[in-house]
Amino acid sequence: MRVHIEDRDTYGGSDYQVFRLGENSEILQIAGSSFSFDQDLIPYDEESFHQWKAQMDTYLNNCRLLLSTQDGEMRTE
Numbered sequence: 001m002r003v004h005i006e007d008r009d010t011y012g013g014s015d016y017q018v019f020r021l022g023e024n025s026e027i028l029q030i031a032g033s034s035f036s037f038d039q040d041l042i043p044y045d046e047e048s049f050h051q052w053k054a055q056m057d058t059y060l061n062n063c064r065l066l067l068s069t070q071d072g073e074m075r076t077e
Helices: 046-061
Strands: 002-007 011-021 027-038
Touching (some): 011 046, 027 046
């Protein structure tokens, strides 16, 4: 699962993609979605964001961290 979050004062977005290994070790995307807002075009709505985020819970509840680049540091813990 790959998660990307960009949150600014007036705009931002989040997206995720879920992958699995195929029979021949190929990487297959099996799910994904994005949520974005821009105060000028699409106002941020907390309830809509939580409904969107709930889609990820099934994947996150069974997910194990393999690699992270949070804060610009590579982590494998």
